[in-house]
Amino acid sequence: MTTAPQDTLAQAILRGERRALARAITLVESGRDDHRAQANALLDAVRGAGRQALRIGLSGTPGVGKSTFIEAFGKMLTGQGKRVAVLAVDPSSARSGGSILGDKTRMERLSRDPLAFIRPSPSQTQLGGVARRTREAVTLCEAAGFDVVLIETVGVGQSETMVAEMSDLFVLLMAPAGGDELQGVKRGIMEIADLIVVNKADGDLKPVATRTCADYAGALRLLRKRPQDPQGFPKAVMVSATEETGLADAWAEMETLTAWRRENGHWDSRRATQARHWFEEEVRQGLLARLTGSAEARARMVDLGKAVATGDKMPGPAAEEMLRWLGR
Template identity: 80%
Template sequence: MNISELAQKVAAGDRRALARAITLVESARADHRAQALELADALRSTQRQALRIGLSGTPGVGKSTFIESFGLMLVAQGLRVAVLAVDPSSARSGGSILGDKTRMERLSREPMAFIRPSPSRTHLGGVARRTREAVALCEAAGFDVVLIETVGVGQSETVVAELSDLFILLLAPAGGDELQGVKRGIMEMADIILVNKADGDLKAAATRTRADYSGALRLLRRRPQDPPDFPKALAVSALEDEGLANAWEEMQSLTEWRREHGHWDRRRAVQARHWFEEEVRQGLLAALTASPDIRAAMQATGDAVARGEATPDSAAAKVLAQMAARN
């Protein structure tokens, strides 16, 4: 593979080249990893930035429907939109359905839109291991907005906030969890809460749910990266395209405020450091498990734990002490 040629095509906005590039960075092969790093270095000079929007929410809340309606609205405004959708992987087979293009049929036909589903594999937090690099490739390809749709696993799904500029939480009305708004965790990470399905018989319930969350958000301590009226809760209907324009205006308003006050650049810098440290941790873990001696020690100690001869904590401490002694 000619990495220089591939980088030129990605920078020119070639969607097929972008798809090949994402496949390359998602590969676990050592030679592909080396090529992916070379590609990242070649594209770093583009210095392009897109608005990264992370979207989380429980399964069935309408994330795909919202992304399609929202993406079509942005495309109609002349913006190039990339969608990175992470699908859950089977714990048994390791496979994923990857059916997001079929769920976003209208958006997938738009020449100014790009949809890429990826398997989560064993990575926790709602995103895939290489989602961050895929986002960077979409930025280098000249997309204006990158939407990152997470698996939808609940309150632990906060990793997406570490690779997005805006973190949007989608909720359904009358879900029986209106008091979740006073909880910490994912609620504290959200910049904007969107109560979806505010149409038909659920419209009144959506209005009440939005009011409940608005009140709950006022109880949270104000974050320094937010203006006084954020975070906020809004009601939208992805099915009837209602409230989407207002939600986009609020996202733009928050983004502009953060740019003007320096929070945008600071957050990007913090995120870059976070992912540097995460790559070091993953690399050290891979290096440890690649050692035959360490694998043998872990196997023997693990067998002892399974037989009840040692507790998991003491056995882990023993193996870690052996590793430290060798280094």
Template identity: 75%
Template sequence: MSQIPPAPARPAADGPEASARPGRAGPDPAALAEGVLNGDRRALARAITLVESGRADHRALALDLLERLAPARRQALRIGLSGTPGVGKSTFIESFGLMLIGLGLRVAVLAVDPSSARSGGSILGDKTRMERLSRDRAAFIRPSPSQAELGGVARRTREAIALCEGAGFDVVLIETVGVGQSETLVAEMTDLFVLLLAPAGGDELQGVKRGIMEIADLILINKADGDLKPAALRTVNDYAGALRLLRRRPHDPDGFPKAMPVSALAEEGLQKAWAEMQALAEWRREKGFFDSRRAEQARHWFEAEVRAGVLARLAADPEVARRMQALGAKVAAGAAAPARAAAEVLAAFDARG
């Protein structure tokens, strides 16, 4: 993997980024950009807070900030990681991250915490679950609430990735809550997608949807240690057999996707898994798939932003909002067809435009 040159030394706390604290006029994008490019972790944290903000004025400042960072063209290897709760994602990320740091790399972790459907609150406890990694100066851990986004992926996660790249991190790990719908979204913002599973019998293959396996680049069976090691190896064989039945993707070399055993607790198999990730990423770079995939992702998120903006404008128009509420009641009562009601709302919006 082509590595990013080390970021310049961290500036003093009273440097230009110190003035970027949110105030009455809002954060200063120029100062934040300078701090991020200099590798200042506090500036990076404030920058991510800015892009996550739902305020319209903050959104304009966030776009200014991202535009200031774009010319640097720093690029990290983006790795998405998903798995069911209890599979050991946090333990794996901590052990894997410390291993990467031992190789001289800087690692950022964006961990998306599930938000409460009732209160909207999140636990945001990833730093306590990755205590050793959070203390390392070469690591940056940012827990973010999912904010009721589909699949538990925060809407601005992709912009947080760009900020981490601007700060000079070599690897960005994106951990999802693993609720079953986030995998496709993560795949649209990362270079590699890793699925972490626990040892199980062959019947457990039925619990993994074919669609998830089709987007996974690497399936890692965790907890391959102690009494669970034989079960883990059997599970690896089960998934390896299942993967051979899938059609090989044109952007993958022979042998991918593949299944491997790892033990985050015993720190075994991590370097081999990293070697496989590097090999796959380098192969895609050489064949041109890496850059073309990133271009496709950029277009995908551009279109997503346009759709989100249209929906926001619909919701912000009082007359259209009243029409939507009235027609929604009719649809719920069976007095109007959903497609016809939607056409009326759009027609009303066009007439007001």
């Protein structure tokens, strides 16, 4: 009996072959129906390995130094013998759909490290699609034996929530700032952060970074304590990615939180909840795909849309009519 191509690819991934991992991620990123079927078979084939990595979601505003931090942090981890994968979502143009995908040029040292794997992926303007592709890429990286998977978000609000739903830890990277900037940070983002890392704590900015870190620590204390956190978490720490200081302390805090969650059963329950969430999300995405995939359904949507636009129908009743038609 001949071995299916995806079985061969799965075996190569389980051996930790980087080229096979890159090919597999390209496969799961494809929108073609035949590739989708192959990707599902591949994911099923590697699932039995039962390997787990520490998934760290990382977000921050543009200019905060995410790439510099990831490179310095990743080099520190590979220096300890850990295998590190970086999945960076690159914003796509809303007009052309193109992406620059420049993460490898911004992380030149880390991209040359044999223990590191960097994969930029285009967001293609659809966050739901990003969630599916990134989530499956994380699974492939775990199967390939990586110890830590860093998931860098676009940093546009909704993407943070999506990445937090596929991460074991969610890290919010912030720049030294004053009170006005602190007030501008959304409470929702603060509530999902496990660790706030104030970057650029060096040179003239160090005193500002110290005050900013204290401000964030005070703000975090005002939030309701979460059952999945030990005493003192979430917390704020300072680092300098350029001087490579504070990185070991930030990693120690992540390890402390991870160990506590494992010992107290929160790690497994969180992953189970996330798996259920993504199952439901896949069903929602599938229903939307069916809605746009049928010519008859598209025509019905266009007709009802015109009626709404001209004021002949209200949006709510028109939507109910469409749903009744779909469920007929």
